[in-house]
Structures are given as C-alpha cells and as structure tokens.
Amino acid sequence: MKPSIPILLSFNAGYVDTAGFMALHGLFTAHVTGNFVTLGAALVLGTSGAVAKLLALPVFCAVVVLARLLRYRLQDAGRPVFRTLLLIKLLLLVVGAALAIRFGPFADGDSWSGLVTGMVLVAAMAVQNAVQRVHLGSAPPTTLMTGTTTQIMLDLGDRLHGVTPEQKAVIDARQFRMIRSVCAFALGCGGAALLLAWVGPWCFAVAPLIALAAYLRELAEPMAGAA
Secondary structure, X not given: OOOHHHHHHHHXXXXXXXXXXXXXXXXXXXXXXXXXXXXXXXXXXXXXXXXXXXXXXXXXXXXXXXXXXXXXXXXXXXXXXXXXXXXXXXXXHHHHHHHHHHHOOOOOOOOHHHXXXXXXXXXXXXHHHHHHHHHOXXXXXXXXXXXXXXXXXXXXXXXXXXXXXXXXXHHHHHHHHHHHHHHHHHHHHHHHHHHHHHHHHHXXXXXXXXXXXXXXXXXXXXXXXXX
C-alpha cells in the first residue's frame, strides 16, 4: 500500500468537510453523523440547513451500498475496483465544485442549489469512506480523526509506562502513520477555511485536484490486490 494515497485522502476529507461546513450552513459532508449535532442547533436556533442535515445520512448510506454493489459488478467484469471508485469520487467532486462555483455563496443551505451541492459532496465522501474500509483497511481512517487521536494517546501512554523493543517498533510505525494522517486532515481543514475566506466558492476547485492526484498515483503504481 502506498502511503501517499491515504495522506491525500485525509487531506481531501478535511478540506471538503471544512469547506462544506462553512459554505453550506454547518453541513458535515465527511463526518455525516456530526450533522445530528448541527441539526439540533439549526432547529433550535431557526437557522437554515436543517433539510440538508436530515438528508445527509440517508444519502451517505445509500451511496455506500451502491459502491458496494458496484464492487461486485466490477469484479465480475474483471475491472479494477479501487481505481474505479477513486475515479467516481473524483467526478463527484468535480460536479460538486462546479455547482458550488456556479451557485455559491449559498444564502440558504436548504435552497435547491445548496441541497444538490451538499448531497453531491456527501456522495463523494461516502465513496471515499467505502474505499477506506475495503481497500485501505490497514491505514488510519481518512475522514474521522477521533479514533486515530485516541490510539495515538493510548500508544503514548504505553510508551510512558514502558514497552519492549519489539513493541516500541510496532508503536513507532503505527504512530508515524497516524500522526501523518491527523496532520494531513488538519492541513486540509485549515487550507479550506483560508481559501474560502480568500476566494469564496472557488475554494471547492481544490478538492477535485487533490482527488486527481490520488487517482493519478494509483494509475502510476496500482495497489497490489486492489483490482
């Protein structure tokens, strides 16, 4: 497994989640269960975006199921699964960026343009989540950093307590991967916030470029066992 692809995916998830949250009135496109929190806030405060937050989880779930079914079709046809899913995510991000640039900034998160843009981005992150679980299972999660951060702190506690040289080698290798993933995600979050403030909806154009970099990397060096 090439470490650059998980790192690119982590950066992309942080970027899309932050850009979507800021531009689409608190919609989480990658961390979809977080929408339960922002939905409650939207209902109490009377802010826009409640419909988008309600739709995010069922749309996310439906796309993950479709990605799973597509995997079987691709395998039966002898087509590469990992590469195809990366391409689908790339195309969804292109569509999402085009919608955001064309119709943003969004005054109402529940307008038809805001809903369509948000759900396309949710679909893209759903595909990424499916890719992560199936093809990058040994890598840290790319869309949610809570579990990764918890494991980093557990490993730190173990090291402070004292471990054998063999255990230390395992912990060091795991922490290196996880810290890189968290840093990439955080850089994506910060980059999206800065670019949204600077160029507005045009910031969404960066997300498909990062996805393209991951896709091209896979084309250059196909991941063993991904097909």
